[in-house]
Amino acid sequence: MTDQRFRNAAGGRIDRSRPLTFQFNGRRYDGFGGDTLASALLANGVRLVGRSFKYHRPRGIVAAGSEESNALVQLGTGARTEPNVRATQAEMHDELSAASVNCWPSVEVDVGAINSALAAFLPAGFYYKTFMWPPRAWRFYEWFIRRAAGLGRAPTEPDPDRYEKTYAHCDVAVVGAGPAGLAAALAAGRVGARVILADESSEFGGSLLGEAATIAAAPALDWVAGAMAELAALPEVRLLPRTTVFGYYDHNHLGLIERVTDHLGPRTDTTLPRQRLWKVLARQVVLATGAIERPLVFDDNDRPGVMLASAARTYANRWAVRAGDRAIVVTNNDSAYPAALDLSEAGVNVQAVIDARETPPDAWREPLRVRGIDLAAGRTVAAALGRKRVEGAEVYELAADGSRLIGAARCYDCDLIAVSGGWSPTLHLFSQSGGRPRFDAGIAAFVPGESRQAERSVGAARGTFSLAGCLAEGFAGGAAAALACGFGDGVAPPVPATGDTPAGPLRPLWRVPTAGHGGKAFVDAQNDVTADDVELAAREGYRSVEHLKRYTTTGMGTDQGKTSNVNALAILADLTNATIAEVGTTTFRPPYTPVTYGALAGRSVGDRFDPVRMTGLHQWHEAAGALFEDVGQWKRPWYYPRRGETLHQAVARECGAVRASLGIVDASTLGKIDIQGPDALKLLNLVYTNAWDNLEVGRCRYGLMLKEDGMVFDDGVTARLGPNHYHMTTTTGGAARVMGWLEEWVQCEWLDMRVHFTSTTTHWTVVAIAGPNARRLLAELCPDIDLESAAFPFMAWRDGTVAGIPARVFRVSFSGEQSYEINVPSSCGVALWQVLMTAGAKYDITPYGTETMHVLRAEKGFVIVGQETDGTTTPQDLGMDWIVSKKKTDFIGKRGLTRADCGRADRKQLVGLLPENSKDTLQEGAQIVAEIRPKPPMPMEGHVTSSYWSAALGRPFALALLMGGRARHGQTVAVSSYGTTSWAKVVPPIFWDKEGERLRG
Amino acid sequence: MVEPYLRQSPLDHLSLDARAVGDPGGAGVVAGERRFIAKVSLRGDPADPAFAAGAKTALGFAPPVAPNTVDGKRDRYALWLGPDEWLVVGAPDTQDKTVAALRAALAGCHAAVTDVSEGRTIIRLTGAHARDVIAKGCPIDLHPRAFGPGRCAQSRYARALVILHQLDEAPTFDLHVDRSFADYLWRVIEDASLEYGFAVVAEPVMAALKRRRTPQGQD
Amino acid sequence: MHLIACPWCGPRDEVEYAYGGEGHIARPARPEALSDGAYADYLFMRRNPKGVHAERWVHAAGCRRWFNVLRDTVSHRILAVYKMGEPRPEAGP
CATH class of the missing domain: 2.40.30.110 (Aminomethyltransferase beta-barrel domains)
Structure with missing residues (x-):
């Protein structure tokens, strides 16, 4: 459809043998494998990519990496649509489709742009000031605000993609695979450390991918290729491209998001996940996160065509794309010079380098002259011209103190203003780790201060911008991190020679004085915060940087102040007559860039969201048509409807069967704790309200447990199996709680108590039969227990066999009927149940569920802990004074019960x-x-x-x-x-x- | 003991036998259920000479005192679960014998011996990606430098509690899990294995695979 | 995301543990001898320091043993881990 007019015929790291087509705002374009959406749009001459958050100003691409603040797009459609994607990070695939956000009906004609005309009425803090009155009107305002808020929209359909999550461990985690990160990974990997090297880009190399640098007298990318080959061959090194380390948490935990198949586009084969979340525990972390170039704050500095110089350079070198036809390069430091030369080499007509410094280093004069690029020193750009794209620039001489412009403007006719305001180390992860940044006046930027966790920053991430310096720090940092884990001797590998040109000092340049025709100078483009907003905040007394952030919203949102942070602080410092160091910086928050909810959820979705605990009889219940009730994580049969029966009818039938003849219920979920030891009796007397001394072997007793405040906590029947051996039962929901409670008392308080607890809840399948015919049925199947009441009374237990299965039978009742709870090894539960069903047919044996169980017990006035109690209920409140021993000197909760309130x-x-x-x-x-x-x-x-x-x-x-x-x-x-x-x-x-x-x- | 045909293991409803293959081929994760393995909880103070001697007499070896290790013999071994707690694992249906032997040898000591065989089952995992699939749900570092044959650990897999036991360097792992969580754990592991390829094997194949790889180690 | 060293099992992920609140709170030997106020103090009143906090944790998904931890509630650094019944050590740096 289009000719990629801004794409060079040769060069770059794109795959010209792999042409791709894509859609942007409904139009079709061509691109190549290896493109990002941003590089492909620029190649096609698309400059206007979105509208800004608040004023709906036309915006273009400013960066080439994750620091992009403008080009946020809605990627994909339908269930797979994703908001907030940086066009610079969206890898091109065939049939990719994307759309601008925050504009309606289109990015060219945007109704919301009326906000731009109303800008005078939308200052910082506008919402706080305006919508406070009248108080009842808030709901009315809120509806409109919510409609207007946000960048893009979330899909409404279920996510069709697969996401994985995994834990990982390593000795040294290296974040960023630029020259410093690669060097660190090499140094640590060579000596045998387990290394994880992660980089957010599709290719490793970092800044080297966008620069024409040399290492060891060869193209730097040759060195990168060699390093990659070596790392790939090291068995303990894991390389994670397309992986963003988005969070640095306590105790050296890192959160990583790997985009596994995003670059392949929507797929039906979900063998591989779309994305994978890594939770990495690293013994040492090397932060080689590089630095982010700062924009300059001048009037209308957000016009499409104003771009970071390093980004324009990267588009030229990595993607063979000219970000414009006619450019000026505006800077206050050396780094824009090689950018200007590379742009010129790529075919951009670079008219001039405008350097705020009075005396730029002489080294650059000759290379510029050779290329026919003017050098204008002591000058800077004060305004961009044009609306939907840059059409020119006004350049002025700058007063020595930077406070005003001198003389008349020189107007350049250009469609690209490549700017560099210096570089800020990417401190987000360092800040998240708890470290406090320190201001370095030499580079006019914050650098990492003292480490709070086992991490170190290397290269540009700590303010070292030369290639030689990055390699040296990377090697040294990697070697030191490995040594800290017990690998190698800490000696850094030798640094290869590099072709660095020594850099001169920069001239700090924050708010460029206004050219005076009413333009807006943006500090934070993503959040639409201008220099005037910062000034207003300062005037209104917001002098703390944290207050400034919240009042103006600068540095918030998904951008986290990547390009804006230092400029905003510096302007605030100027206005408040403080130094930048005194103003300090805000704390960066995770995530570094947005993380999908899908990845955070991983595979804990659908029927894997929470375990479903099933008894050994579950499949029988299912086959019998039971409906289930959730009791904690357990599924318990609720009732067993026959054809056409309602809940009410089924429960009436089940209750009637138990009262008249015989019912059968799965009671396996009751908690069971085996208690052994010479102090077992002492323990029971402390945790239950009643006395246990006279309970004989072979008998059981009901008990109530209280918390120390006297409130009912759990209940159940406990049987004495032997002199020092008990079998305790608990409520279904309380099984783990009671086990933990007993362990806590014995381990933390009664350290001398000789007693052991073992959970046997699921060792036993428990089948209860209840009703007037219970004994008759059991007698048929149980030849070795004398079931007569005299021999086997209520609240007793006996060992024997039932249906040939070794069983422990408890004569207890939760229904008020003659009842036996038959405990058998869990694997035999189905066999037991089936025999009981078959033999019980003559008594019309009826399976019943929890609903019937509850009706029967309620008819008897038996309470259920958690239903009749709520944590404020005492035994006396339940009318169970009879179970509270008056003779025992102590039990848990005794003192609580004596409060007057009880x-x-x-x-x-x-x-x-x-x-x-x-x-x-x-x-x-x-x-x-x-x-x-x-x-x-x-x-x-x-x-x-x-x-x-x-x-x-x-x-x-x-x-x-x-x-x-x-x-x-x-x-x-x-x-x-x-x-x-x-x-x-x-x-x-x-x-x-x-x-x-x-x-x- | 009950006739075997009357018994059901916690994963029987998944019909794993019907899915079992004789040769797992290129599957990166190979799994199966070890049914009806005997498991006995042993509690006592290893510093108590009477307990230590009694346990050794009954088991034929001393339960390990080093945390998170396994000791014993091929057909009966003990996993360290706590400073006074072990899980004695043995061949199917030997639990009654083990309980009786331990109770007899430990009479008079403060000790607890409890049959817990029926409350848990074992999912055996092996294959080139066994570690990767465990890492998806479990925070334990299973790298050979950090873990290895003869090591065990109690931890979590996703939302289930598990005991991990590494048997050999293949690697082969046994995951002990409460029977009520077994269905969940199996399904989560099979799901996590998708990208590696997954094969189900029956117990004899499991044992054969293991014998082929390592002559020693617990089984 | 904490990495906590169980006194027996060594460093393990936070998901294996459960928090048990402030440590070294002994149950009164004779609860009945306490006034309502003193008993309420034992039951409910807890320190909430900014800085070093003595607390107890249980290795719930591991060896199920309770133990004590000295933790800095500001930096989340763990300064000491010690067994039940052992005295609280001096807080480290």
Whole structure:
């Protein structure tokens, strides 16, 4: 479709044998393998790529790497669309599609640009000031603000891609594979250290990919290729291209995001993930993160065509793209000179280098003259001309103190203004590691200060900008890091010769004086913060740099101040008559660049999000058509509907079967703890409220556990297996909690107590049979236990065999019926269950689930910890004073119970409720109120904790916690729920077999 | 003991036998379930001479005192789980014998011997990418310089608690997991193996693969 | 993301541990002898220092042993790890 008019016929690191087409804002363009979206757009002459965040100003590409502040695009479409992608990091693939963000209806004609005309009314802090009044109007404003906010949009469909996550460990992690990083990895890798080398680009080499430098009298990229070959051959070195180290966390943990297949485009084959998140633990970290060139702050410095000089150079060298036809290069330091020469070499008409310094180093004069490039010293650009693209530049002489422009402007006719305001080491990871940067006036930038973690910065990341210096520091840093891990002798490999031109000092240049025709000078292009905003903030008293950041938003968002940080600080320092060192810098936050939610979630999605714990009988329940209830991570059968049955009908049938004949339930999830040791009895007496001294071997007892504050914590039945050997059961949800609780007391408090705990929860499959025919059925299958009540009474256990399976049988009951809990080795659970089902057919044995279990126990007034209790409930509140020993001198919670508050007569106490309307099943959680009012709030006196329809009673009933409830039996109370009121009679909390004859019989 | 056909292992419902191959070929991760292995929890103070002597008598070797190591013999070995805790692992259905022997030898000591065989199963992993697939869910460093045959560690894999035990340099790992988490763990590991290739093998193949590689080590 | 050295298992990832709050809080020998105020102090009142904090952790997904840690709540540096029953060491630098 297009001719890539700005692409040179030769040179660069693109693959011309691999032509690709892509779409941008609906138009088709051509590019090559090896391009980024940014390089391909520039090759096609596309300069306008987006609209700015607040003012909707037209914006173009300013950088070549992750520091890009303008060219954020919406990549892809549909479920795979991704906002906030830097065009400079989007690798080109065939059929890539991207669109500008923050513009409507198009990037050329953007309605939101009206904000630009209204700019005078949108200063820093605008939102804070404007939308504060009238207070009720906020909701109205918010709707518009939210519509206007943000860059791009998130997909609304499920993410079709696969993301992986992995842990990794290494001795030395090297961040950045420029010359310093490669040298560090070589030095550490050669002596045998485990090295991870990560770089965000598709290719290793860093700045060398964009410069025509030499190492050892050969092209620097030859050295890079040699280093890569050597590293690839080292077995303990892991190379991670396309991988951004986005976070530096405590204890030398790094977060890495690897873009595994993004560069291949959307794929149907998901064998490989789209992205992989690495959680790396490194013994030593070498930060070779390089430096970011600073833009200059002059009027309309955001016009498309104003670009960092290093970026224009990189486009020319790495992608054979001319970022413009006619350029001027504006600088305050030496680094823009080789950029100007490389641009000229690539065919850009470089008219002049404009250097703010009065006397630029002589070394550059001759090379410029040879290329016909003017040199204008002591001058700088004060305004860009043009709107949707640069059409010219006004250059002035600069006063010696930089405070004003002198004389008349010289206008250059140009479409590219390549700027360099000096370089700032990339300190983001150093700052995240806890280190405090230090200002280095020599390079007018912050450099790493003292290390707080096991890390060191090398090369440009610590302010060393010469190639020789980067290599030397990289080698030394890598060798030292390896030595710190016990590898090598710490001696750095020799540094090869480089072709550096010695650099002269820079002239700090912050706010260029305004040219006076009302242009905006941007400090932070991504957040649309201008020099005027910084000035306003300073005038209004925001002198702390952290306040400045929050008030103006400079340095926030996904950009994290990459290009803007130092300029903003320097301008604030100027305005407040402070030094930059005094102003200090803000703390950088992870992530360095955005990380997809998909990568953070990894494979913990769908049915892998959380484990589903299944008992050994799970498949049987499934086959029987059970519906399941989540109890913690467990799936428990809720009820077993027959064809066409509702929950209500199924539960009524299951309850009826248990009360009339025989039911069977999977009770395997109950927590089980094996307790052994001479002090086991002492322990039980401390953790339970009741006394355990007289429990005989062969018998079991119900117990209640409290927290130290006297509130109910867990309950269960514990059996004495031997003189010093007990089998404790806990609630399903409390199994791990109780085990941890016992371990904590014994390990932290009662260190001399001789007792051991072993969790046996899943060792046993527990099948409970309950109902008047329970004993008859068991007797058929269990030849070796005398089941007569005299020999095997309620609350006893016996070992024997059931259906030929070794079993431990507990005679306990949670249903109020004659009941046996048969414990067998888990692998035999299905066999046991099937035999019971077959042999029990004559009793119409009926499997029942948790719902029926709950109804049956509630009819008996048995509480469930966590349902009838909520962490503020004492045993007395439950009417269980009988289980609290008065004789024991101590148990956990005893002192808590003696607080006066626990004896208050008006505490919420457990009661039964019988709704007056016998068709009216109360809502669980409904409030009992002292007075019915048209709408809440109403004076609350308690709440319904359990509520069911009872087949046995032929009516609904409930359990509730009611203030002073025990003294209110016989009263009628109002129960309010969702605007409806029910009336219920307060009764004792027991509805079935009050004497307990059935379960003992 | 119960007739084997009446018993079900925690992963039986996945029909792994039906998926098992005789030759895993190029699969980077090879996995199988070791069913019904005997596992006995042993607690006691190794500094108590009576306990140390009793345990050694009953087991035929002294339980290791170095944290996170495994010691013993081919058919019965002990994993260090804590300063007073070991997991004694043995051939299928030997747990009753082991429990009886330990209880007899440790009578009179403060010790605890508990059969936990039925509460856990073992997923065996081997193959060129066994370490990579474990690294996807487990924070333990399994590099040969940091871990190796005869080492064990308790940790997590994704959201399940596991005991890792490295058996040989192939490498082969046993992952002990609570039976109620076994289905989850298996599915997470199989999913994580996608990029490496995954093969299921039955126990005899597992054992044969292992014998071929290493003559020694616990089995 | 902490790397915590279990006194038995050595350095392990934070995901293996559970935090147990402030350390060295002994259960009163005779709780019944305490006033409500003194008992509430034992139950609820905890230090929240900016700086070195003595706390207890359990290697929940590992050897399940409780132990003590001295940790700087500002830098998250771990200054010491020691077993239950051992006295609190001097805080390091």
